[in-house]
Amino acid sequence: xxxxxxxxxxxxxxxxxxxxxxxxxxxxxxxxxxxxxxxxxxxxxxxxxxxxxxxxxxxxxxxxxxxxxxxxxxxxxxxxxxxxxxxxxxxxxx
Numbered sequence: 590x591x592x593x594x595x596x597x598x599x600x601x602x603x604x605x606x607x608x609x610x611x612x613x614x615x616x617x618x619x620x621x622x623x624x625x626x627x628x629x630x631x632x633x634x635x636x637x638x639x640x641x642x643x644x645x646x647x648x649x650x651x652x653x654x655x656x657x658x659x660x661x662x663x664x665x666x667x668x669x670x671x672x673x674x675x676x677x678x679x680x681x682x683x
Contacts, residue, residue, distance in 0.1 A: 615664075
């Protein structure tokens with residue numbers, strides 16, 4: 590077990606993937622205010638169909654993924670620059 594699993598987070602990390610490729614369906618793209626070491630920042634965040642279902646089943650809060658520019662550019666190259674068009678599209682996290 591990865592030690593980070595001992596410290597639950599709302600955000601997906603590599604340790605959540607357990608060394609496997611995971612295919613997820615984009616449910617929504619939201620710009621959220623996140624607390625950082627420098628105060629707070631607005632960051633684009635992806636929500637997924639599968640993480641919502643898992644959270645509902647476990648009665649926990651949904652995991653989400655904070656995007657960086659590289660993630661956003663990669664998804665935009667696949668599905669276009671309009672984030673509304675990403676809903677329902679599948680991506681593989683690895």
